[in-house]
Amino acid sequence: MSAVVTERPTVRVGAFGNAKALSCRECGHQVGLGPFYACPECFGPLEVAYDFPHVTREEIEAGPRNIWRYKALLPVPSDIEESPNTEPGFTRLLQARNLARELGLAKLWVKDDSTNPTNSFKDRVVACALSAARELDAKVFACPSTGNLANAVAAAGARAGIKTVVLIPSNLEQPKQVNSAVYTEQLVAVNGSYDDVNRLASEIAGEEDGWAFVNVNVRPYYAEGSKTLGYEIAEQLGWRLPDQIVIPVASGSQLTKVDKAFQELIALGLVEDKPYRVYGAQATGCSPVSTAWRDDAPAIRPVKPDTIAKSLAIGNPADGIYVLDICRRTGGAVEDITDEQVREGIVLLARTEGIFTETAGGTTVGVLKKLVETGQLDPDLETVVINTGHGLKTLDAVAGSVGPAATIEPTYAAFTTTGIA
Template identity: 35%
Template sequence: METTDAFDGLRCVDCGEQFDAEEATHRCPECGGILDPTYDYDAIDLTREDLESRRFDSMWRYEELLPFTRESAVSMDEGATQLVECPKLADELGVGRVLLKDEGRNPTGTFKDRGQTAAITAAAQHGATDVALNSAGNAGQAAAAYAARAGLDSHVFLPSRAGFTNKAMVNVHGGDMKIVEGRIGDAGAAYEDAMADNDDWYSVKTFVTPYRHEGKKTMLYEIVEQNDWEVPDAVVYPTGGGVGLVGMHKAAKELRDLGLTDEIPSMYAAQAEGCAPIVEAFEEGKAVHETWETPDTICGGIEIPDPGASPLILEALRESDGGAVATSDEAILDSAVTVAQHEGLEMGATCAAAASGAWDLAQEGEFGEDDTIVLLNTGAGNKDDDVLRSHLMGKGI
């Protein structure tokens, strides 16, 4: 494998065992737990000046803090997305600044590209010929795109409610797509059955591959560097599986421990009221969620009733002195429209949970009047244009 100098393998977050990355490819061989990439941080000599001297052109500019070399990455120059000042939203929230990290500007229109560039790179380096996953939509599209880039076959299991754009583009990228009646769990069951019948398929499913959260941690590196190395007071993240939240919290600790920053931001998970297992667990002081029995939200991207990494999510929220908030579908869609009409920025319908969540948190007095708040727009608004337009039509607009 073509790995970076400091990358020293994978550690199980449950049992603590360490494994060689060439031998352990997915879950822990000992206990089935989630594997997390580890590094010899003492071997990393990286300064702010080093980074500032590099072109801001891709997430792989942070290769010293990633498992694979930039040269070996299956990449389409993902990352390096804009961090946009939103003065009107700051006034409305009563805070010092609101910044929107606009992940809709990635190659397939969402932050899923950051995870899939790392996961598909791992698959290619492990000699895979076929990759597979179930997805609510965007991760499946990204996997098909990066698999095509790497010359691999992809097998994508989507629920019937996945958006038309996702379905169309999986086909366009040459992916083998299976549409499953029902929701994300039903697509997951079909994926598991197919994996059992195809031993040669390599999974790029969230928190099954160790690398998707590792790719997404680069969002936090960029946020801090784009903000002149000032750590924001809070990051509000639309949360389903929580991959990006877990990754960003790890990145914040890495920057602090390497001496590049002095603190970590408070992380906030924003969910829909119709499917809020993380919010429920956080409010009840639990270390792990309980499965949400009857998920009911139009925000399919965060409709994850059984997030397998909830202990990591909840740990990140508490360790960072953050929190969790759930808002209604109407409030989420209203927030997407407000951001578009007040700032001109296009948030995906699901992604706007970050904006509606931030409004609620501000009203609860969670933020200070001088705070800098970052909202994660995890996907382009045109992914959900039909949902947003229908919402407006329902209001007679």
């Protein structure tokens, strides 16, 4: 599967729904829909371009309670529901009154994607990538991953009955390794960082025919799945956009696609056009985008990750420069916090709202707190934060910070010594 071949492969009519081409994000050059991810003119990244039909709120609301209610806005066929998939999406949007009170915010919502089939938002993007892999007649469904993507790809591949191979850094959290290995025998641990694993995946994709690497040679389709977060937030708010949104940044794709979703909803007349601010969240141990923001740099300088937030540990983020562009355009910012603040964010969300988030969510909540304290985020405006995964995946991050308040004998007298009553 080549990155730059421009001839359109043979696919069935309507295989990619209302998608019309792949368009370069840098120069605008377009190529046919296929397993391509780099522009043949300037080697810039490709993304999906559409000819959208007239879509109404009522048509969307009549759809299934998963991401396929938005199929007209995604690069998938109209009969996508008939293909076995994990049916992710339409996760809960919770008003976080306790956390808002704690942080001094007027109104706060948590978009909780930990309730997806493999307990992270990655199920969304993988469902779109799987559809593309099917239409391109791929024989192997694969990915390099920091953990959540590996879980989602392994589960989706099992459901679809396709051979699945996932590559992960060998130092990945044990729960995430188990959550992948239970679905597939082809789990490969690589000695190195995620960036090393990603380079290996790119090499394999260039050498092996019939392999669909979700975030390499079918990346344009895969990335579109993140738009559904933006669609759902707007729909669940009563078809309106929030004033502010805080999003974790790894590759940066999620943030850029949520913004793309908001822009599409405005263009289609499904929501009112209004200003909104987008904020990015990183951990200090892997913060190339927030560093570039702070330095007002025109480009991202790659770093070697060193943080407990392993799902965000991408030292050379593919969409980092676009994150900067969006945050500048909307009046937002990109911030980072220490590992200790990540842990504090996990506990804060759990003890105020009963939501156990992984380290990426702890990063987002911790950055939200920092943005309020530093005056970068307006506490009087309606705000949404995205929780991308479940805390059971990263237990080690907080295992040493929480535990029993006391260990006592089974007597009332012993209980009274705890001071809890």
